[in-house]
Amino acid sequence: MKLNEYTKAKKNPFAITHDLREFDKETGNIYKTVAILSKRANQIATELKEDFHERAKDFATHNNNQDVFEESQENVEQVELARFFEQMPKPAIIAIQEFERNEIYYKSLEK
Secondary structure (H helix, E strand, O other): OOHHHHHOOOOOOOOOOOOHHHHOOOOOOHHHHHHHHHHHHHHHHHHHHHHHHHHHHHHHOOOOOOOHHHHHHHHHHHHHHHHHHHOOOOHHHHHHHHHHOOOOOOOOOOO
8 A cells, every 4th residue: 555545544533442343253253353453554554664764765865065054944844754654543543444444355374
């Protein structure tokens, strides 16, 4: 998934309670569901981290001859980038939303 698809995820500022029986319908076991959700959340977090580092590497190159104005302008852009990623929904919330919409593919290795 790309970053713009993650930003479309609904971010609700309130705590949402979920019915646990809805989570174990597909897998038959709540612990399997939690394992699936945690693995997907880790994948999402890794993708977001890579995207953040890709965008932030533009700020990592500094020349010693830059003047103060350019440096302060760069700091404003860094703050805006950090705020953008801070305001995104957490990877666990995105994983739960994907699971509820049946967008997560998984297979069980048990027989």
